[in-house]
Amino acid sequence: MTIRKRLKIHLLPFTVISSGAVIFFMEQGHAASPPPVTPDTGRRQPISAQTPPASAKGSHLQKKEKIPSNSEVIMVTGTHIANSRIKSPTPISSLSQSEIQNQAPSNNLADLVNQMPQFAGSTTPQNSRLSLSSGLAGINALNLRNLGAERSLVLLDGRRITPSAITGIVDINTIPQQLVKRVDVVTGGASAQYGSDAVAGVTNFVLDKTYTGLKIDGDSGISDYGDGINYHTAVTGGFGFAHGKGHVLLSGDYAHQDGIYSVDRPWNFNGQRIIANPEYASGNGQPYYIRVGNAGTNYALPGGIINSSTGGVTNSLRGIYFGQGGSVNHYNYGSLSTSSVTVGGDHALANDGKDIGLEPMSDRKNIYGRLSYDVAPWMTLYGEGSYNQSEYIYNAGPQYLSAIKLSGSNPYLVDALGSSALQNVSSVTLGTTALDLPYRRTDNRRSVQRYTFGGEGNFTLFGKPASWNAYAQYGVMHSKEQIYNVMNTAKIANATNAVRSSTGQIVCASSLTDPSNGCSPID
Known part of the structure; x- marks a missing residue:
């Protein structure tokens, strides 16, 4: 309100x-508003007040009235x-x-x-x-x-x-x-x-x-x-x-x-979401979508969460997420989970709904x-x-990097999980909201x-x-749209493709062939 x-x-x-x-x-x-005028005027x-009074209905059919000279x-x-x-x-x-x-x-x-x-x-x-x-x-x-x-x-x-x-x-x-x-x-x-x-x-x-x-x-x-x-x-x-x-x-x-710039409202504190109804079936009378509370994003967390893994036992590492200080934890998918939303469990870890602008x-x-x-x-x-x-400026919220592909031999991953956990694992897919990076922002300017x-x-x-x-008319419109803090996917791919150099340092794989490319590995 x-x-x-x-x-x-x-x-x-x-x-x-x-x-x-x-x-x-x-x-x-x-001084006062004039009374409503019937269609005959x-x-x-x-x-x-578009419905004329009963006395006016059909009056234009009964008599062809003379239009006053001062009528509009x-x-x-x-x-x-x-x-x-x-x-x-x-x-x-x-x-x-x-x-x-x-x-x-x-x-x-x-x-x-x-x-x-x-x-x-x-x-x-x-x-x-x-x-x-x-x-x-x-x-x-x-x-x-x-x-x-x-x-x-x-x-x-x-x-x-x-x-x-x-x-x-x-x-x-x-x-x-x-x-x-x-x-x-x-x-x-x-x-x-x-x-x-x-x-x-x-x-x-x-x-x-x-x-x-x-x-x-x-x-x-x-x-x-x-x-x-x-x-x-x-x-x-x-x-x-x-x-x-x-x-x-x-x-x-x-x-x-x-x-x-944030949805800091009581109605959003308990994670309100609209999700597909798991009880829905054609003809059973259930709604296709339902509204649920205590829900949150499960495919991207601030420190990163593994959404899938290949090699060895498929998806054996799914649900491992990294907390503050690099701690390793297992995500609780709650009582109901879709490919993108969890109800209950660790739904509050994402907390992404509060970080998106409500009004530009x-x-x-x-x-x-x-x-x-x-x-x-x-x-x-x-x-x-x-x-x-x-001019309109809007906070579009944190970055959503839901498909970062990491090699099973990534040194940061090996240091965090241990070589035994990554045995026979060829790659993992990581999702993060990258809260340590600036939020996305849009700036739209227009003149007409x-x-x-x-x-x-x-x-x-x-x-x-x-x-x-x-009449003759001339008009011109100028529009300028700027989007800030949008990730360069090619550079992200290079930065997450980390390896150890011959000296034991963690570097970008691309830097082995081009040491001057300016790439810094992301942990």
């Missing part, structure tokens, strides 16, 4: 007139059709601005969107921390119906966004959350309009492009265990000029999350700006840009920038309202 404190400040909207004076206005809709309802005309996501009524051939779910402001964590809009039932299996910083080769580490990416984030298109004001990874998916953290006034989700038929990357559907984030005023959000939190400190601040401002013809928007935010360290900076100007009644020109920078220039407007064509929209 995380304890959070939140501060939110909303200042009055204002405008600048030609004399240089500043006029403040009461901001509409802040043409406005989307929040997802908590929206662009229907998934159709590109502007309409003051929701008449979309595909189902649309929406999050309203009030829902976003009241329910969304101030530094993570994706968490709120992922609560909608259409989303499953979305990518988060927690479950993507080791997604290195694809560049997804630390990303918040939406996944509609668990069909894959690469098949779920994300739009901003109906336009595609610069991808945040080589797979083409978008990090929701790059969207200016304070300016989002609506989120539309289309889950059917979107590929016909947008292409194959919208097979699962489309999520469109609609910004409040005419926001006027200044608002400041801030929050901080800490876990019940005194770690995982996090804080976030965001500032957004907007004002009009030239008697309302022009409008300026600027939004920025910064978020930081301390990493939790994250640091995120975003800035967004927009300028628009009405050059004519039928033309508005605009330009907008954004820059996003993020986007620049858009365009125009839009409304006009009358043959006596009927029409609209136009054109």
